[in-house]
Amino acid sequence: MYSYQPLKADEVKFVLVGLHERLDACPRGSRDPVFMLDCLKERVEDIAVLYEAEEPAFRDPDFGLDGLNRLGAIMASLALIEEEYLPAVAHVTDEERALRLVFLGAVQRLGLHWIKDLVVHSSGNLAIFPKFFAVLDIPVVHVQANFLDKCLCLPGAFHEFGHSVFLKFVEFYNAMKAELAAHFDALRKAIGPVTEEQKKRLLEDLDEAQAYWTDSRLAELFCDLFAQYVAGCANMISMVDLSMGTGQPACDTDIQGYPPDAARVKVCEFALTPEQAASSEVKHLLADWERYAEVDRADSFYRDVCSEKLLRRFTIVVLELLPKLMPQTQRNVSLMPDIEAVLGPYDSLTLEEATQRAITVLMKRPDIYDSWWREARKKLA
Amino acid sequence: MSTLGQLSGSIAQNLGRVDDLTKWLIAVRADMLGKVAALKLSAEQVVEAKKKVAEFLDALAPVLEGKADGDNQQKLILKRLVDGGRQPTDYGSDFAGISSAMKSNIKLTAEQLNKVSEVVGYLQGEVAGEVRRLRSR
Numbered sequence: 001m002y003s004y005q006p007l008k009a010d011e012v013k014f015v016l017v018g019l020h021e022r023l024d025a026c027p028r029g030s031r032d033p034v035f036m037l038d039c040l041k042e043r044v045e046d047i048a049v050l051y052e053a054e055e056p057a058f059r060d061p062d063f064g065l066d067g068l069n070r071l072g073a074i075m076a077s078l079a080l081i082e083e084e085y086l087p088a089v090a091h092v093t094d095e096e097r098a099l100r101l102v103f104l105g106a107v108q109r110l111g112l113h114w115i116k117d118l119v120v121h122s123s124g125n126l127a128i129f130p131k132f133f134a135v136l137d138i139p140v141v142h143v144q145a146n147f148l149d150k151c152l153c154l155p156g157a158f159h160e161f162g163h164s165v166f167l168k169f170v171e172f173y174n175a176m177k178a179e180l181a182a183h184f185d186a187l188r189k190a191i192g193p194v195t196e197e198q199k200k201r202l203l204e205d206l207d208e209a210q211a212y213w214t215d216s217r218l219a220e221l222f223c224d225l226f227a228q229y230v231a232g233c234a235n236m237i238s239m240v241d242l243s244m245g246t247g248q249p250a251c252d253t254d255i256q257g258y259p260p261d262a263a264r265v266k267v268c269e270f271a272l273t274p275e276q277a278a279s280s281e282v283k284h285l286l287a288d289w290e291r292y293a294e295v296d297r298a299d300s301f302y303r304d305v306c307s308e309k310l311l312r313r314f315t316i317v318v319l320e321l322l323p324k325l326m327p328q329t330q331r332n333v334s335l336m337p338d339i340e341a342v343l344g345p346y347d348s349l350t351l352e353e354a355t356q357r358a359i360t361v362l363m364k365r366p367d368i369y370d371s372w373w374r375e376a377r378k379k380l381a
Numbered sequence: 382m383s384t385l386g387q388l389s390g391s392i393a394q395n396l397g398r399v400d401d402l403t404k405w406l407i408a409v410r411a412d413m414l415g416k417v418a419a420l421k422l423s424a425e426q427v428v429e430a431k432k433k434v435a436e437f438l439d440a441l442a443p444v445l446e447g448k449a450d451g452d453n454q455q456k457l458i459l460k461r462l463v464d465g466g467r468q469p470t471d472y473g474s475d476f477a478g479i480s481s482a483m484k485s486n487i488k489l490t491a492e493q494l495n496k497v498s499e500v501v502g503y504l505q506g507e508v509a510g511e512v513r514r515l516r517s518r
Contacts, residue, residue, distance in 0.1 A: 079513075128389075
């Protein structure tokens with residue numbers, strides 16, 4: 001007689017052994033994520049020990065659904081390693097290896113000291129998988145193919161690091177939630193003398209607008225502000241690219257998990273220092289974007305959920321909290337670097353410097369950008 | 382950019398909870414069946430498992446009885462029960478009773494424990510779905 005549960009238990013055992021072997025076969029050179037590989041192997045070994053102890057339950061029909069649920073939980077844990085981590089650590093390209101070291105340097109300088117190792121995976125989208133079970137110390141950073149060729153996207157790496165910061169410090173989420181609640185409470189209190197029916201309708205609209213700000217949307221907005229904080233003008237230009245480069249309507253409120261691009265650009269604009277905002281590079285590109293975005297013509301729902309007042313509140317609270325919670329993270333308050341200085345000699349470049357310099361050269365000396373960047377990227381540290 | 386960052390946080394939270402709950406339920410079931418020795422579980426581990434499952438049920442019962450809002454996982458259980466044509470209030474009152482029994486070390490019936498396993502199964506299915514979404518993002 002055959003039954004499903006022991007069959008599944010045998011498969012799980014096979015998957016455990018296979019995954020362990022695959023992790024063992026991963027390269028372990030000096031530029032490879034050895035710490036991460038050790039963490040993954042340790043996790044698989046822990047699961048194997050538990051599996052062995054619980055195996056009698058998986059083969060005993062009296063345990064019924066509990067055995068199946070447990071096998072399902074084990075498979076989900078293994079799938080997380082197989083689906084997210086293994087593709088990133090098994091076949092690492094030279095660019096991924098180089099980027100890993102560049103990103104590791106950046107996260108340390110930016111104060112994300114909890115990150116002990118990371119791996120870069122050119123999977124097509126800029127993204128991060130920051131949390132492995134309960135820990136934040138071994139993220140997978142996903143980038144577009146040939147990421148370093150796309151200098152306008154470089155500040156996006158800081159946005160991705162922001163996800164790790166947002167998960168590390170719940171204070172950011174709490175503060176943004178409090179600002180959100182305070183903003184809409186004030187609007188509710190400000191409702192003037194209207195009929196009961198009108199008041200009911202207005203209150204429903206406000207509830208809907210407040211509920212629009214899901215945890216995911218708050219997280220994305222925080223990450224934009226984090227990138228703005230550390231990358232200044234270069235991030236502002238990158239945000240304009242994010243909005244205009246995709247052809248997506250700037251005030252689209254229907255993007256799953258994201259605020260409208262216009263709100264994202266706006267919070268970064270609000271986070272500029274007066275000097276940065278007045279700089280010609282930023283001023284001209286933002287003017288281009290204003291013409292493109294047509295925020296004045298946005299529908300009433302956009303105006304309700306993304307009012308400038310609310311976006312400014314988000315910006316202020318994040319900018320106030322960042323130096324308190326991450327005192328080692330330097331805010332970028334500088335202007336775009338001078339082209340003569342950029343073209344001068346240097347021994348090495350950090351990701352933060354490269355981001356500023358590459359965009360400067362692309363803007364001011366596109367004729368030499370190709371040759372300049374080919375040399376500069378060799379000096380990324 | 383993608384919502385992977387948020388998905389990662391959600392998987393970490395949900396998978397951790399499901400991992401714990403499924404482990405504790407195995408221990409509680411083994412105790413009910415008199416098979417603790419076969420799984421090499423200590424008496425302390427069984428006591429701890431009962432305590433943790435009781436805490437889970439204490440937090441869940443008021444949500445199912447409409448007396449509290451609940452977190453995302455508790456709301457999911459409520460939704461799944463409603464979608465499945467179950468009476469959440471019945472589950473809520475049963476869970477309050479099961480929790481009391483666990484705390485008083487009163488022997489549970491298979492039927493009682495099956496109800497707990499059923500709702501933990503909803504959470505397990507949800508987290509498996511989240512992990513599957515990693516493939517299709």
